[in-house]
Amino acid sequence: MFLSVFDVFKIGIGPSSSHTMGPMSAAGRFLSELKDGNWPRARSATPAAITASLHGSLAFTGIGHGSDRAVILGLAGENPRDIDPDRMDAIIEEVRHSGRINPPGHPSYRFRPAVDLVLDTKSPLPGHPNGMQFCAFDTDGQLLLRRAYFSIGGGFVVSQDELSALKADTAxxxxxxxxxxxxxxxxxxxxxxxxxxxxxxxxxxxxxxxxxxxxxxxxxxxxxxxxxxxxxxxxxxxxxxxxxxxxxxxxxxxxxxxxxxxxxxxxxxxxxxxxxxxxxxxxxxxxxxxxxxxxxxxxxxxxxxxxxxxxxxxxxxxxxxxxxxxxxxxxxxxxxxxxxxxxxxxxxxxxxxxxxxxxxxxxxxxxxxxxxxxxxxxxxxxxxxxxxxxxxxxxxxxxxxxxxxxxxxxxxxxxxxxxxxxxxxxxxxxxxxxxxxxxxxxxxxxxxxxxxxxxxxxxxxxxx
Incomplete structure (x- = not known):
């Protein structure tokens, strides 16, 4: 396993690399997968709504660590390195007011933070205590894409398959x-x-x-x-x-x-x-x-x-x-x-x-x-x-x-x-x-x- 100095030291925002930067980056990864269209029904259905859930430690301390805010910002197309801290409150307020996210290069999706963002303290995701899940639905409410990610510390975000590979990777x-x-x-x-x-x-x-x-x-x-x-x-x-x-x-x-x-x-x-x-x-x-x-x-x-x-x-x-x-x-x-x-x-x-x-x-x-x-x-x-x-x-x-x-x-x-x-x-x-x-x-x-x-x-x- 090779970790670059730029993997260890990442420029981002506070207050937490695993609970703020991680969820923001995970939301960005989900948007990328959604846009790439490499998933079942990608050509026959149009995503119209997104939901997210935080599990384990992310759920228990998500509010204090700003994890909920990070998910909103990530789904709005922001990333930890480049986001302007002075704009964050306005971006979040706009999403909460409109119930929609408009990430660059995507259509507008329904996303109502009070309803569609859940801090689930009862159902940890297996593999790591910092788990989160994103789902996309079509206009009829049918599930199109579900992805789980894990924030494993220091801003690192991995999928379930990547987490398993990391644990097995020694060379x-x-x-x-x-x-x-x-x-x-x-x-x-x-x-x-x-x-x-x-x-x-x-x-x-x-x-x-x-x-x-x-x-x-x-x-x-x-x-x-x-x-x-x-x-x-x-x-x-x-x-x-x-x-x-x-x-x-x-x-x-x-x-x-x-x-x-x-x-x-x-x-x-x-x-x-x-x-x-x-x-x-x-x-x-x-x-x-x-x-x-x-x-x-x-x-x-x-x-x-x-x-x-x-x-x-x-x-x-x-x-x-x-x-x-x-x-x-x-x-x-x-x-x-x-x-x-x-x-x-x-x-x-x-x-x-x-x-x-x-x-x-x-x-x-x-x-x-x-x-x-x-x-x-x-x-x-x-x-x-x-x-x-x-x-x-x-x-x-x-x-x-x-x-x-x-x-x-x-x-x-x-x-x-x-x-x-x-x-x-x-x-x-x-x-x-x-x-x-x-x-x-x-x-x-x-x-x-x-x-x-x-x-x-x-x-x-x-x-x-």
Whole structure:
């Protein structure tokens, strides 16, 4: 299985990659299938109406995560990367008012969100907890096309057949120069080749893209990340959703900037800047702004925070180092997703913030001069100390505990990189063993703690 850096890092909108970006993309896929006409009765019947249903975790936390809104936007022809966040409310209101969708290149379809969009908490679709189903009907109400899709984390959307193929797929593409599917193979290839993890990942990418395309894509990712931080630092007020969570990044930034200008020495300032950058991103995500899955929206603040911290506080951090950071982080992210999961609905927040922290630790260790063994150690340290972390968003919103949790994930990442660099790369727990532990822990974890808002803080905070 090959995961490109552009599969791991996707530019989209908040608040959730699996619950917002995924359903929007799935709706777009359904429209494409409908338009292609490769289904029974395609030539003898005309689609006139569409319905949709969300299942499992998508149903339980769909309102708080904006899944219902995402389906409407996707059926209206919008996609996560290009949509204008300022237009979303108007598009949704028009569909709700008219009861119709008019995607470009399609006829007008009846779609009444209050009737035709169902959040089904009783009937999970087999295969993955983030399931959804779309149906098209003719003017007589006869079913023409039914498709199920699964949002498997990080904005990835697959059909039932694709999901089965993913679970069975263990062989990398033949044109991949360095086909490492786990950390042990990655380290073995690095030793035999003398290449860094970033260099191997670059070679794998350049088997499909030119160097210019790859570098531009990496630069675009970093630009979107740092722009998201800047937007988060400039905004204040109350986040949407009803919890009345106040944005804190702008006020915290003012405090830290003032100390910086006065040259005040504060032993906690590094942690404060890391926390600030992470919170700025995740406040933007909670507000539905433009973010980068890293590897998910719920964990979108960790990697940008650590990289921005390095850029701001480390001299000589040029574009080449930023690219190496992202390539190294993506290499670890691909291993995590391939061998376990980055979906909170599947393994809890250990798969989201835990994975992000491991990826950030690896990227930072790489640009600080770490060997492949030290980089693998850094990723393992960061992931190990997120094992068992639940996903229990209060009110189904990506706010509490998600925003602060990203800050802690960033701090842990820097700590892990620093510890790894002070060693020689030899350590007791291999990264692969830690990833397998995360997978097994996710299987054992109660569904209440896997992005359903049925347990943990989600019930205790409300009860108070």
């Amino acid at each position: 990398p593409p033949q044109d991949t120069p360095w086909p490492f599917a786990n950390a042990a193979k990655m380290l073995d290839m690095a030793r035999r080749s003398g290449l860094s993890i970033a260099a191997m990942k670059r070679a794998n990418e350049e088997a499909r893209l030119s160097r210019q395309q790859l570098d531009k894509g990496l630069d675009d990712i970093w630009s979107a990340m740092t722009n998201c931080i800047d937007r988060g630092l400039a905004q204040d007020g109350i986040l949407p959703g009803g919890l009345k969570v106040r944005r804190r990044a702008k006020a915290l930034h003012s405090q830290l900037a003032a100390r910086w200008q006065r040259n005040e020495i504060d032993p906690l300032s590094g942690n404060d800047w890391l926390s600030l950058f992470a919170m700025a991103v995740n406040e933007e995500n909670a507000a539905g702004g433009r973010v980068v899955t890293a590897p998910t929206n719920g964990a979108a603040g960790v990697i940008p925070a650590v990289l921005r911290y390095a850029v701001q506080f480390q001299s000589g951090m040029g574009q080449a180092a930023i690219r190496d950071f992202l390539l190294t982080a993506a290499a670890i992210g691909g291993i995590l997703k391939h061998n376990a999961s980055i979906s909170g609905a599947e393994v809890g927040c250990q798969g989201e913030v835990g994975s992000a922290s491991a990826m950030a630790a690896a990227g930072l260790c790489a640009i600080w001069g770490g060997s492949p063994e030290q980089i693998e150690n850094a990723a393992e340290i960061a992931l190990e100390h997120h094992l068992g972390m639940t996903c229990d968003p209060v009110g189904g919103l990506v706010q509490i505990p998600c925003i602060e949790r990203n800050a802690f994930g960033a701090v842990k990442a820097v700590t892990a990189a620093s510890l790894a660099l002070k060693g020689d790369g030899i350590h007791a727990v291999p990264l692969d063993a830690c990833i397998e532990t995360m997978r097994q822990t996710g299987l054992d974890m109660s569904e209440k703690y896997k992005e359903t808002s049925q347990g943990g803080l989600a019930v205790n905070v409300v009860a108070c």
